[in-house]
Amino acid sequence: NAGVTQTPKFQVLKTGQSMTLQCAQDMNHEYMSWYRQDPGMGLRLIHYSVGAGITDQGEVPNGYNVSRSTTEDFPLRLLSAAPSQTSVYFCASRPPRSGQGYEQYFGPGTRLTVT
């Protein structure tokens, strides 16, 4: 299993440009999520999905869109990049919640700089 993969690893955008961060997992996990990590801020949830066709907002969704057409893929779109979106982005997936709890599996991250 490759686990959770993310592309690209690094990206530089100019203000106003759009792009899509790719995320894929091969563990057949229903739940996938996107986080951003900024210095001193921990991880903040952007969007999440509980299955194909179902997405919802996290705590910092503005400026980002997601869709989930398959179980495997969960792309994150930046509609019009702003310097405030300079961050490291992590995609994560996990199996369905159960009484035993669960762990999240994280991708390696995408480091995005918006100039």
Added chain:
Amino acid sequence: SQQGEEDPQALSIQEGENATMNCSYKTSINNLQWYRQNSGRGLVHLILIRSNEREKHSGRLRVTLDTSKKSSSLLITASRAADTASYFCATDYRGSTLGRLYFGRGTQLTVWP
């Protein structure tokens, strides 16, 4: 915010010493998890402790949970230079949406050879 908060923010020790980090949280939980992040990498799950458990071990890791104080601690015994990383606690709050996890800001651990 419902984030857990780790303490201390940074910890520096010598190889062979024990490292203890703490996490405090605000409301009742289903479980609490600890993750490690090496520099420039994604987070890796270390251990999960459920609300009805008080202590859990995994190799050199020992996690305790005190639900009356709403706190948890992570102990790494006989630290190695390879343990240098950031450590995050993540809480699964009761009543949270679909098992969403809330992450703290992390403790940066440096282990000197």
